[in-house]
Amino acid sequence: MKAVRFHAYGGIDVLRVAEVERPAPGPGQVLVEVRAAGIQPGEAHIRTGDLHERWPATFPSGQGSDLAGVVVETGPHVRGFAVGDEVLGFTHRRASHAEFVVVDDVNLTPRPDGLSWDVAGSLYVAGTTAYATVFAVDPGPGDTVVVSGAAGGVGSLAVQLARRRGATVIGLASEPNHAWLKERDVVPVEYGDGVVERIRQASGGKVDAFIDTFGDGYVELAVELGVRPERINTISDWQAAAKVGARTAGEGSAACAVVLGELARLAARGELEVPIARAYPLEKVRDAFGELERRHTHGKIVLRPHGG
Numbered sequence: 001m002k003a004v005r006f007h008a009y010g011g012i013d014v015l016r017v018a019e020v021e022r023p024a025p026g027p028g029q030v031l032v033e034v035r036a037a038g039i040q041p042g043e044a045h046i047r048t049g050d051l052h053e054r055w056p057a058t059f060p061s062g063q064g065s066d067l068a069g070v071v072v073e074t075g076p077h078v079r080g081f082a083v084g085d086e087v088l089g090f091t092h093r094r095a096s097h098a099e100f101v102v103v104d105d106v107n108l109t110p111r112p113d114g115l116s117w118d119v120a121g122s123l124y125v126a127g128t129t130a131y132a133t134v135f136a137v138d139p140g141p142g143d144t145v146v147v148s149g150a151a152g153g154v155g156s157l158a159v160q161l162a163r164r165r166g167a168t169v170i171g172l173a174s175e176p177n178h179a180w181l182k183e184r185d186v187v188p189v190e191y192g193d194g195v196v197e198r199i200r201q202a203s204g205g206k207v208d209a210f211i212d213t214f215g216d217g218y219v220e221l222a223v224e225l226g227v228r229p230e231r232i233n234t235i236s237d238w239q240a241a242a243k244v245g246a247r248t249a250g251e252g253s254a255a256c257a258v259v260l261g262e263l264a265r266l267a268a269r270g271e272l273e274v275p276i277a278r279a280y281p282l283e284k285v286r287d288a289f290g291e292l293e294r295r296h297t298h299g300k301i302v303l304r305p306h307g308g
Contacts, residue, residue: 002305003098004285005060009049012286012293018060023095023102025075032087032103034305036121036279037096038066040153041236044293046094057094064096067103068111068120069306078105086111088120088264089257097285099305109261112268119267119274122153122300127263127274129213129235129251130157136233136249137209139167144203146170146222149214150186151177151298154235156275157263158211159186164271167209170202177298184273196224212237219246275299 001022006014025031043063045051068088071081081087089108095101111120133154139145139162147162149155150171162169163185171186172195178188189198199207208231210222215236222232223244232246241248266272277299280288285303292301 001099002282003095004063004282004303006047006057006063007060009047009052009057011048012289014047015063015286015289017283017285020098022100025073025078025102027076028078028105029075029102030071030078030081030087030105030108031073032067032069032089032101032108033072034067034069034096034099034101034121036068036117037064037098037303037305038122038125038153038300039064039097039285039288039292039303040066040125041292041295042125044289047289062094062097064094064098064101064303065090065092066122066124067091067096067101068117068123069101072100081105081108088115088123089260090124090255097282097303097305099282107257109257109264112264115264115268116276118276118279118300118302118304120264122276122302123263123267123274124260125251126153126157126300128254128256128259129154130161131259131263132249132251132253133158133211133213133233133235134161134165135254136247137211137231139165139169139209141166143167143208144170144206145209145211146172146189146199146203146207146225147186147211147213148172148191148218149212150181150188151275152213152295153297153300155211155213156180156299157272158213160184160272162211168203170199170207172199172214174296180275180298196221199225209233219244222246277301279304281305
């Protein structure tokens, strides 16, 4: 089968699509033919070596945790899934950027009717991270919550989940994404110089919670706005969070098939939109990460190992 590999830390040029042996499922595992697999900023940071202390790579390394596809083989003692089932889920083995992947049955959930392959295959990391960030700051009716990177893969879901809880949501995003945010009852605010004053103006001077999906000083900005540290959550600026006592709940805090299944059902019913920026065939993995790493994407970027 074909799978993404890299043999050393570096830029997108270290990524290869290699011919590797197709894996076989063991007890409690299934083999999934991958139809779609989302890519993440964290994978880029692992590949460059920026996260070596936290998540070291073992070479040659694969990539990918999000996946959606069709079960083509089952190992012994598998519960709840059979050959031919359409599923979405995740792997912690950095292996889903491939034509086939072995997945533990407990990390899968059925693909609901009406959920596209691209959405199903890119929902796990962004969806469970957004779920965890919103849960961490606990917004409700009467609260005003600010979300940085509000049009990105995680931010675009976090703003919707926070709105579902009745909060007023201010989304920091570039002007081209403001119309999308307004359509979802999110108050758009341009980021950049003067953003503190623009947030104060949009919020009437009252900000109760802050979800940072971008890093780059937003934890300190939340403190400047008067948000209590326990209602600030960041998924990228752990150093700043440790300094002020903010939260760092992310994908790992909600990494289960139960949460993923609920998000998938919301998306299938049209109650949660998962924007797809672009889909690439597996062979174009470098182009996919090149677009991702420019950090101006609205929504998710997806690889399509089959039918790309």
